[in-house]
Amino acid sequence: EVQLVESGGGLVQPGGSLRLSCAASGFTFSSYGMNWVRQAPGKGLEWVSYISSSSNNIYYADSVKGRFTISRDNAKNSLFLKMNSLRDEDTAVYYCARDRGYCSGDSCYYYFDFWGQGNLVTVSS
């Protein structure tokens, strides 16, 4: 059974830092790209960042570029998100999600097939 469990969230002051973790199990972690997605209170979903299986390709949303760093440790089946210079607007539940990108025939498909339960990050003074 695929499981993704986030941890590391909490209350932090504006300008502070926090590191989220996502522990993966039930699948070959090193074979999949991974994502972070966030959801501000009462709002919709916002993609934050992607990292490929070997960490060779990394992408960020403009809203976090230069402040957040995604990384992974395939030996420990873990995904991370280091968040610096946090702002009030970064307050959200942060989800890790497995990336299911593959090609079959003439088509390539990209979607998130498994999600963690989410971890709340609150930025407030």
Add this chain to the structure above:
Amino acid sequence: EIVLTQSPGTLSLSPGERAALSCRASQSISNSYLSWYQQKPGQAPRLLIYGASSRATGIPDRFSGSGSGTDFTLTIRRLEPEDFAVYYCQRYGSSPMYTFGQGTKLEIK
């Protein structure tokens, strides 16, 4: 940047009725890049449809996806009580890599 616009914002229906949720892209996108998710209060999103029309594992066949180009639809045939939730469409692309629509809330009438 391609924007996904979902409509309506809120849809009020009764169990047993048919629901049609719209997702419109600001530019044409490949069908294989369009997905739908369901989110219930306090829960993580769940994949329903990928490739615009393929049901994910374990998803009941009352859920179906259709469309192409800029217009996509998630249809729920004969609503069950557990189907009342928020639904998001998502597109893969570039700058940014993934984009979600703003969501449609399906509520009990």
